[in-house]
Amino acid sequence: MSKYNFDEIVDRKGTNAIKVDALEPRYGNPDLIPMWVADMDFKSPPCVTEAIIERAKHGIFGYTNAYQSYYDSIISWVNRQHDWDIKQEWISFIPGIVKGIAFAIDCFSTVDHKIIIQPPVYHPFRIIPTLHHRIVVDNPLKLNSGQYEMDIEGLKNLIDPTCKMLILCNPHNPGGRVWTRQELIDIAEICYDNDILVISDEIHSDLAFAPHKHIPFACVSEKAAQNSITFMAPSKTFNIAGIISSFSVIPNKEIREKFYAYLESSELESGHIFAYLATETVYNHGERWLTELKDYLWNNITFVDKYLKANIPQIKAMLPQASFLIWLDCRKLNLSQKELNFLFVNDAGLALNDGTMFGQGGEGYMRLNIGTPLSIIKKALENLKKAIDAKQIQY
Numbered sequence: 001m002s003k004y005n006f007d008e009i010v011d012r013k014g015t016n017a018i019k020v021d022a023l024e025p026r027y028g029n030p031d032l033i034p035m036w037v038a039d040m041d042f043k044s045p046p047c048v049t050e051a052i053i054e055r056a057k058h059g060i061f062g063y064t065n066a067y068q069s070y071y072d073s074i075i076s077w078v079n080r081q082h083d084w085d086i087k088q089e090w091i092s093f094i095p096g097i098v099k100g101i102a103f104a105i106d107c108f109s110t111v112d113h114k115i116i117i118q119p120p121v122y123h124p125f126r127i128i129p130t131l132h133h134r135i136v137v138d139n140p141l142k143l144n145s146g147q148y149e150m151d152i153e154g155l156k157n158l159i160d161p162t163c164k165m166l167i168l169c170n171p172h173n174p175g176g177r178v179w180t181r182q183e184l185i186d187i188a189e190i191c192y193d194n195d196i197l198v199i200s201d202e203i204h205s206d207l208a209f210a211p212h213k214h215i216p217f218a219c220v221s222e223k224a225a226q227n228s229i230t231f232m233a234p235s236k237t238f239n240i241a242g243i244i245s246s247f248s249v250i251p252n253k254e255i256r257e258k259f260y261a262y263l264e265s266s267e268l269e270s271g272h273i274f275a276y277l278a279t280e281t282v283y284n285h286g287e288r289w290l291t292e293l294k295d296y297l298w299n300n301i302t303f304v305d306k307y308l309k310a311n312i313p314q315i316k317a318m319l320p321q322a323s324f325l326i327w328l329d330c331r332k333l334n335l336s337q338k339e340l341n342f343l344f345v346n347d348a349g350l351a352l353n354d355g356t357m358f359g360q361g362g363e364g365y366m367r368l369n370i371g372t373p374l375s376i377i378k379k380a381l382e383n384l385k386k387a388i389d390a391k392q393i394q395y
């Protein structure tokens with residue numbers, strides 16, 4: 001029997017949640033159904049709310065160090081979820097994964113170095129290096145039977161001595177792929193041999209759907225372990241992105257000392273009371289909630305897939321192997337990207353992410369966030385069907 005109610009509709013308006021309160025400035029309409037920013041509309045596990053309230057009652061919020069039970073909870077979680085034995089000295093708090101990527105870029109590359117990404121991919125992978133005046137090199141993913149694969153030969157061909165870093169989205173956003181061991185081994189081999197540091201962003205890793213199982217990049221080989229920085233967080237898993245509670249894991253001593261000295265030089269490794277507390281609480285007490293969440297998400301995903309097949313066959317869902325984002329292939333609607341956005345926003349009243357923001361390969365796609373009660377998804381799909389029928393779009 002389920003213990004948690006993911007059907008509950010929680011009004012997020014007026015909480016400064018970007019997903020809801022930025023609809024007006026971003027899309028020009030505050031009443032769109034928000035299915036864009038990658039957080040969920042579910043309440044976080046009750047254990048974390050209770051722990052925060054309990055701590056807040058103390059009334060003093062002075063400087064707080066990371067503490068033993070915080071580290072223990074991370075070590076145990078990563079071991080239980082991902083069969084990866086990590087050591088305490090490998091771990092550091094970071095104030096967000098996107099910021100962590102920026103710090104790594106600053107620390108391990110210089111202006112005009114090349115950074116490899118595999119689009120279509122989470123847009124800060126392109127934006128952050130660009131803002132740091134690095135050259136972003138695309139190794140586009142390949143579509144094979146409706147799923148993305150890495151282009152390993154393409155990667156070999158584009159490498160030159162100015163390539164210093166590869167940012168890996170593991171699992172992948174927006175395609176939802178849980179990469180195979182072989183794909184990760186290939187990346188590890190090529191990058192190690194060419195002195196290209198791998199930044200593995202594993203923020204979506206706890207949300208893999210069986211039979212898919214997330215493989216931490218650093219686990220696949222010694223070359224991977226000795227040439228990588230892994231970023232993880234409880235933020236997507238337990239819907240606590242606003243608490244800012246990410247961390248890095250670095251097995252290699254040299255890379256670790258360099259990166260952690262960089263962080264310490266600006267006190268960037270220094271977290272806050274509620275980050276430590278929330279991380280420890282969800283990792284120690286959130287497992288049952290997560291199991292139920294994944295069942296609920298999977299049900300939402302299959303609902304979307306079936307609905308589209310039956311009612312809007314012009315749009316095809318790429319079934320995610322992890323997380324709550326569905327990459328919608330809308331190319332059969334034969335619309336320009338501008339018309340596609342107009343259809344979703346103005347005709348259907350929906351706020352999704354425009355596929356082109358994820359770079360090469362995003363044309364004709366939209367990204368749908370299904371981390372919301374099923375009743376909202378049903379309403380959104382009905383709106384979409386009506387909008388398409390009204391336009392009598394042929395396929």
Ligand SMILES: Cc1ncc(COP(=O)(O)O)c(C=O)c1O
Nearest residue numbers: 038096097098122173201203246
């Ligand atoms: C792949 C990926 N990395 C990082 C983030 C954001 O992480 P943070 O909030 O810790 O910067 C997201 C959020 O959508 C994401 O999808």
